[in-house]
Amino acid sequence: MYTIGQVANFLGVSRDTLKFYEEKELVKPKQNMENGYRIYNRFDIYDITTVNFYREMDIEIKKIQELRKSKSIEGIQLLLEEKEQEVLREIEYKKLLLKKLHIVKEDCENIKQFLGQYIVKEMKPLEIKGEIEHYTAYDEYDTLKKNVDSLKKAVTLTSLRRVINFNEEGIIEDKFIIVRKLEDLDGKIDGEILSHPKCIYTIIEDGRWSTGGKNIDQHVEASLRKIAVEKGYELLGQVYINLLLTTYEDGLERVFLEIYVPIK
Numbered sequence: 001m002y003t004i005g006q007v008a009n010f011l012g013v014s015r016d017t018l019k020f021y022e023e024k025e026l027v028k029p030k031q032n033m034e035n036g037y038r039i040y041n042r043f044d045i046y047d048i049t050t051v052n053f054y055r056e057m058d059i060e061i062k063k064i065q066e067l068r069k070s071k072s073i074e075g076i077q078l079l080l081e082e083k084e085q086e087v088l089r090e091i092e093y094k095k096l097l098l099k100k101l102h103i104v105k106e107d108c109e110n111i112k113q114f115l116g117q118y119i120v121k122e123m124k125p126l127e128i129k130g131e132i133e134h135y136t137a138y139d140e141y142d143t144l145k146k147n148v149d150s151l152k153k154a155v156t157l158t159s160l161r162r163v164i165n166f167n168e169e170g171i172i173e174d175k176f177i178i179v180r181k182l183e184d185l186d187g188k189i190d191g192e193i194l195s196h197p198k199c200i201y202t203i204i205e206d207g208r209w210s211t212g213g214k215n216i217d218q219h220v221e222a223s224l225r226k227i228a229v230e231k232g233y234e235l236l237g238q239v240y241i242n243l244l245l246t247t248y249e250d251g252l253e254r255v256f257l258e259i260y261v262p263i264k
Contacts, residue, residue: 002040004029011048018048024061026051026068059083096151107244111256114203118227121201123240123260126161126179128191135160135176147178162241166221172237196236196262200227203244207255224261236262 008015021027022038027047029038040048054064063079071079129147132140141155148159159180165173179194202224206216228235242258 002045004038004040007040007045007048010045011052013048013052021048021051024065026061026064057083058087093151100151104245107256107258110258111203111245114201115205115256116202118200118202120233120263121199121260123194123196123199123201123262125182125193125195127182127189128177128194129159129180130178130191132160132176132178135162144178147180149180157243160243162239164239164241166237166239171217196240196260198264199240199260199262200224200233201261202259204257204259205254206257207246207253209249209252209254220259224259228261228263234264236264238262 002010004015004018008018018027018038022029027040027044029040029044031037032039051064054067055061057080059067059079067076067079130143132143135157144155144159145153148156150156159178160176161179163173163175163177164171177194180191182189182193204216204220205211224239225235227233238261240260240262242260244256244258246256247254
């Protein structure tokens, strides 16, 4: 007969885990009537190692409780197949998460490299999935939720592109489109494809920390027109603005925006 401390030491589990197993009726040690201590025999220890066996495969306690009552070999196979599918879904999610992390890490590098700089760059193809009036049009967020691939199924703004159409007199149209990046053009495409092989590209900082909440559209427009004149670029009358990253300084947001301005 063994104490809870001895069993915990033998099996490499905590006392709390053993008490939890007991609470869930997965093991039923006897109690010493004189001192109230738990006493484990070899059958109890075998039960614990069996629970550990299934827990090692991350089988839920509830499922192990069912198994503890009765479970055929066919039933165990079904249980393992269900767990296998769950793990495969989790692996797929983790792959997508890893891809997302790599993208945002790359965005951080782009901010460091191109903040305040102007280069010529391709705007890679995007699929247009929908449109909302403005990012503050919260009652239109259902459209956003339905048309983006979000890992947590919650709204973010990184799938929005602000599109400004302009001429020499100023802004003609200002709207927000919902887009999906096209990693593979052979995949299923439902919406219109948007791409520009040649753009003025830059990253700017917005947000209350850097601008005090002031609108910087005129300043950005003036800078882009100046660059176009200096370099001899002919603007096509469109600007695409993408929210790249948000961070904070002294509790105020620092917003980094990626800008593509198509040129001939």
